Amino acid sequence: EPEVTQTPSHQVTQMGQEVILRCVPISNHLYFYWYRQILGQKVEFLVSFYNNEISEKSEIFDDQFSVERPDGSNFTLKIRSTKLEDSAMYFCASSDTGGYSPLHFGNGTRLTVT
Amino acid sequence: KQEVTQIPAALSVPEGENLVLNCSFTDSAIYNLQWFRQDPGKGLTSLLLIQSSQREQTSGRLNASLDKSSGRSTLYIAASQPGDSATYLCAVKGATGANSKLTFGKGITLSVRP
Numbered sequence: 078e079p080e081v082t083q084t085p086s087h088q089v090t091q092m093g094q095e096v097i098l099r100c101v102p103i104s105n106h107l108y109f110y111w112y113r114q115i116l117g118q119k120v121e122f123l124v125s126f127y128n129n130e131i132s133e134k135s136e137i138f139d140d141q142f143s144v145e146r147p148d149g150s151n152f153t154l155k156i157r158s159t160k161l162e163d164s165a166m167y168f169c170a171s172s173d174t175g176g177y178s179p180l181h182f183g184n185g186t187r188l189t190v191t
Numbered sequence: 192k193q194e195v196t197q198i199p200a201a202l203s204v205p206e207g208e209n210l211v212l213n214c215s216f217t218d219s220a221i222y223n224l225q226w227f228r229q230d231p232g233k234g235l236t237s238l239l240l241i242q243s244s245q246r247e248q249t250s251g252r253l254n255a256s257l258d259k260s261s262g263r264s265t266l267y268i269a270a271s272q273p274g275d276s277a278t279y280l281c282a283v284k285g286a287t288g289a290n291s292k293l294t295f296g297k298g299i300t301l302s303v304r305p
Contacts, residue, residue, distance in 0.1 A: 081234075108290055120235070120280065122292035132290045168234055176222045176284055179237035180293065 079103040083169050083183035090159055091191055098154045098186045100169030109152045110170040110180065111144065113137075120168070126152065159190045193218045197281055197296035204271055205304050212266040212299050214281030219259050222284040222291060226255050226266050229278045229298065238279075239266070243286070271303045 082101040090096050102109055111123040125132040126144055143155045152171075156163055166185040172178050194217045204210055214224075223242045227235040239248045239255040241264070247256040254267040264281060278298040285291035 083234075110292075112293075119297050120282075120293075120295040122294070125290055125292060127290055133292055135292070170235075176288070176290070177242070179225055179240045180235075181237065182227075182234040184234040 079181075081169055081171055081181050081183035083167075083186050085186060086184065087187045087189070089189045089191065092161060093158050096156050096159055096188065098156075098167050098169075098188070100152045100154075100183055101150055102152055102169065102171035103173070103181055104150070106171035106173045106181070108132075108172045108174075109144075109146070111154045112168045112170060112182075113165040114168065114185075115165045123154070123167075156188075159188075161190050164188055164190045193221075193283060193285060193294045195281060195283055195294050195296035197279075197299050199299065200297065201300045201302070203302040203304060206271060206273060208271050208303075209267070209269050210271055210301075212268070212279050212281075212301070214264040214266070214296055216262045216264075216281075216283050216294075218285075219262050220286040221259065222286050222288070224255075224257055224264050224281065224283050225293065226253075226264075227280040227282065229280060235280065268301075271301075273303045273305050276301055276303050 084099045109126040114120045124134045124138045141157045168185045169183045170180045196215045225240045226238045241257040252269040257264045278300045280298040282293040282295045
């Protein structure tokens with residue numbers, strides 16, 4: 078069965094550094110999302126992306142965050158200047174028809190900011 | 192603002208027991224509801240998706256019901272097995288559209304004892 082693939086599985090970075098988290102959604106999917114889960118807390122929405130633009134973003138997704146679909150297959154999340162509180166598991170997700178089909182999640186990237 | 196609650200946070204049952212996991216949400220204006228399974232350190236696997244116009248969905252030993260007007264959903268697991276041990280998350284999609292975000296509950300960690 079097709080999968081959403083995320084790399085790396087674990088990223089350690091120093092505060093203030095830029096990180097790029099990478100995702101390869103399922104190939105025929107059109108809707109893309111980033112969610113995150115701080116240890117012990119709920120999964121939280123960050124941003125949704127459709128037709129090469131952001132559809133919706135949460136208050137967490139401030140100017141330090143950006144998303145890009147550079148080549149029609151990859152979907153990236155960039156954090157410009159990481160903070161300690163950005164430490165979390167970041168999940169990429171995709172779906173083919175938006176609300177009519179389930180969301181498929183990747184295995185996540187664990188980001189640790191020191 | 193939508194809030195999703197899952198109680199209890201953890202549940203331990205002997206193998207073979209039928210069990211019900213509960214989910215409640217505060218805003219009944221939803222597009223759909225999804226149940227996910229999360230294994231430790233892994234991503235989220237979609238189990239069942241119920242559209243707002245539906246009452247229930249079934250897949251194998253799993254049955255999910257939705258009562259939108261009362262803001263409740265249940266996930267019924269028949270004849271539980273040790274392999275069912277995982278965290279089960281409920282998430283609702285807002286009614287603003289097919290691409291709107293999912294709001295998650297904190298999950299119920301299920302342990303099935305052999």
